[in-house]
Amino acid sequence: MALPHEHGGNVFAVARNLGLAPERIIDFSASINPLGMAPGVREALTASVDRLLHYPDKGAAELKQALATFHGVETAEIAVANGSTELIHLLPRTFPGRKALVVAPAFAEYALALERAGWQIDYFTLSPTDDFALDAAALAQKLVTGYDILFLCNPGNPAGNLLPLSAVASVIDVCRESGTFLVLDEAFIDFCEEESAKHLIRANPRAVLLRSMTKFFGIPGLRLGYAIAAAETVAQIVAQQDPWNVNTAAQVAGVASLADEDYCRRTRSYIDQERARLAHALSQIPGLQVFPGRANYLLVRILRQGVSARQLREALLAKGILIRDCGNFQGLDTGFFRVAVRLAEENELLVRCLAAEMG
Structure with missing residues (x-):
C-alpha cells in the first residue's frame, strides 16, 4: 500500500496557512538551485x-x-x-x-x-x-x-x-x-x-x-x-x-x-562546496545523523527519542523555515527529514535554528 502522496515546495499553501507572504518563508523543502535562473x-x-x-x-x-x-x-x-x-x-x-x-x-x-x-x-x-x-x-x-x-x-x-x-x-x-x-x-x-x-x-x-x-x-x-x-x-x-x-x-x-556553460560550472562548484559545509555543520548537532549525498539536498535522521520530523518542521515553521518531513516515504520513518542546499547565510540560519530546537 503506497503512502500518502505529498511533496516539498508547497510554500504558497504553507504561507497562506501562516498568514504570511511566500517571500517570508525560507523554503528548504524544495531542492531548487539557490543561484536562481541562469x-x-x-x-x-x-x-x-x-x-x-x-x-x-x-x-x-x-x-x-x-x-x-x-x-x-x-x-x-x-x-x-x-x-x-x-x-x-x-x-x-x-x-x-x-x-x-x-x-x-x-x-x-x-x-x-x-x-x-x-x-x-x-x-x-x-x-x-x-x-x-x-x-x-x-x-x-x-x-x-x-x-x-x-x-x-x-x-x-x-x-x-x-x-x-x-x-x-x-x-x-x-x-x-x-x-x-x-x-x-x-x-x-x-x-x-x-x-x-x-x-x-x-x-x-x-x-x-x-x-x-x-x-x-x-x-x-x-x-x-x-x-x-x-x-x-x-x-x-x-x-x-x-x-x-x-x-x-x-x-x-x-x-x-x-x-x-558558465552558469552550469558555477552551480556545480557552489553546490559541492556549500553541501559539504552544511553537512559538516548539521553533523555537529547532537542527535542528528546526516547521510552523504551528491545532489543539492541532504537527508537527515533524528536520533533522539521523542522528537519527530513533523514536530521539528512545525517548530521551524514558526521561525519562517520550511523543511521536508520525510515520514511519508516508503522505507523511512518519522525521524527523517530533508533539507535543500541554499545560500550560505540561509544554511547558517537553518543550522542555528536546528541546534536550538535539538537543545
Missing part, C-alpha cells in the same frame, strides 16, 4: 513575449536541438515534457505490463502514476544502515520473480546517494536479462553530470532516462523536463503526449539555460 533566462523570456500570440512550437524543435547538442545525442532520442512528472505518469500507460518494482525510498509520483494506471506495486527498499547502498545481485534475484517495469532514481530522492555509473550499468544488464523495462530518473544528476547513464540508456529500447530542468536550472514554475531513450522508444512516448504540452516560455527558458 542570467540570460529573464532576458530571453522578456524578448519572447510576442511569441505568446502564437501556439507553442508543437515539436519544440529548437529546445530539442539544444538538448541534443548539450548531451551529445540525437534529437530523435529526446521527448520534451511539462516537467518530468508528465513522463512519470505517461510511461505506465504507454508500455504494457501489470507488475512494477520501485526502488525505495522514492519520489511519491512513481507509485501514484502506477496506481492510476492499474499496476501492482512492490518495493525494493534500501536501508539507512549502509547509506542506502544498492545490492545489484539482490535486485536481480527480485526481478527474476517477474516484474514488467522498474523505477530507479539516481541520485536517490530523498536519500541523495549516488550510484556510480558501473552500478547503473549492472542494473541495466539485470533489467535486460529479466525482460524488465527500466525507468531511470536522473532528475538531480545535473549536479554530477559525469555519472549520467544517458549513453547507456539510449542504446537500450527497453529503457528510458528521465531528466528535469526544474532543480538544476531553477525554473520549477515553468514545468520543463524531458526523456532520453532509443529513437523507437521516444516515438512511442511522443505518440501518447498531449499536443502543445510544453509552453512557449518554458521552451525559451530551456534553450537559454542550456546555452550558459
